[in-house]
Amino acid sequence: MKKKAAPEDPSIAELQAALQASEQISSAIVETAVNAIITIDENCFIETVNSATERLFGYKREEMIGRNISMLMPQPYRSRHDRYVKNYLETGVKRIIGIGREAVAQRKDGSVFPIDLSVGEAVLPTGRRIFTGIIRDLTDRKELEDKLLHISEEEQARIGQDIHDDLCQQLAAIGCLAKVAQKNLAKSGCPEAENLAEIVQLVSKANTRARETSRGLMPVVLDSGGLMAALEELAESTARAYEIECDFRYDNPVQVADNKMSVQLFRISQEAVSNAVKHGQANRVDIHLARQSGNIVLTVRDNGVGIPDLASKGTGMGLLTMNHRAQMIGGTLKIEPRTGGxxxxxxxxxAPAKNQ
Incomplete structure (x- = not known):
């Protein structure tokens, strides 16, 4: 006589049902997420994507799964990505994992757009390692930031023009009148002539400072002298205003025909020099412009006390603005301590094609 099979343990069945329900919930959450979610293996091959990834990049799911994640990146990042992952697996040094950062991505149609990228890592019970990337499209935010920055540039230029056309002219007129009065008093032997001569000097200095302020507010790089002339003037005016050493150097002349690029590089220089003097307490600042490996490289060095840790992470508004300006022209910005202080x-x- 055959024995009846023992009924399945209810607890096991319940656990399996609960596990299946949990997997379904997790899958639903990932699939309905607003942001793109991608998982890759240690060899950088895509394992899973959600619907938001398809919408964001323009690829069908089957076009991405099994291919290298670098397909979603523009050059030069595409050719470098696998090396970054390999270096991490060999050294364990995290540069991106666990840290959200801004980057650029490329759609199927070839268009490049800004993203916020967060990368996480998980080691499965089998010992296999996977990486999960969460991607948020920053196109709208960047466009708004660019518009705000453009408005700020226009307002600065307007104020600079007003100072140049109004305040500087009035100071010049006051200086001329005071000089004439001082000469008349001197001819008559009046002792007040000496005091008035000092007033003439002060008005002249005030006029000079007002003109320098005006030039700093206006996009001077649009002048015929270009970026190099603007940086030279920035160094000279900084040395005069703060009574420090400030020099502009270049290995070979670097002509930048792109006005937008010139303006942003000049603004970055302004902010870096200002930070060096006001926050770094430097008494020497060097501005260097060069062309290296197809890039235009602007370097501002100082001998100050350095920048606080929080500022070095980009929390200062000035540093955030510099970083955004660099991104606007497709560049990168690094702020780091110098070996000698x-x-x-x-x-x-x-560099634009015409400048290379």
Whole structure:
């Protein structure tokens, strides 16, 4: 006589049902997420994507799964990505994992757009390692930031023009009148002539400072002298205003025909020099412009006390603005301590074809 099979343990059945329900919930959450979610293996091959990834990049799911994640990146990042992952697996040094950062991505149609990228890592019970990337499209936010920055540039230029056309002219007129009065008093032997001579000098200095302020507010790089002339003037005016050493150097003349790029590089220089003097307490600042490996590289070095840790992470508004300006022209910005003390700011931008 055959024995009846023992009924399945209810607890096991319940656990399996609960596990299946949990998997379904997790899958639903990932699939309905607004942001793109992608998982890759240690060899950088895509394992899973959600619907948002398809919408964002323009590829069908089957076109991405099994292919290298670099397909979603523009050059030069595409050719470098696998090396970054390999270096992490060999050294364990995390550069991106666990840290959200801004990057650029490329759609199926070839268009490049800004993203916020967060990368996480998980080791499965089998010992296999997977990486999960969460991607948020920053196109709208970047366009708004660009518009705000453009409005700010226009307003600065307007104020600079007003100072130049109104205040400077009035100071010049006051200086001329005071000088004439001083000469008349001197001819008559009046002792007040000496005091008035001092007033003439002060008005002249005030006029000079007002003109320098005006030039700093206006996009001077649009002048015929270009970026190099603007940086030379920035160094000279900084040395005069703060009574420090400030020099502009270049290995070979670097002509930048792109006005937008010139303006942003000049603004980055302004901010870096201002930070060096006001926050770094430097008494020497060097501005260097060069062309290296197809890039235009702007470097501002100082011998100050350095920048606080929080600022070095980009929490200062000035540093955030510099970083955004660099991104606007397709460049990168690095702020790092110098070996002998002080800080250096390095902005590297791909040179336009006509400048290479």
């Amino acid at each position: 002080g800080t250096q700011v390095i902005c590297s931008v791909p």
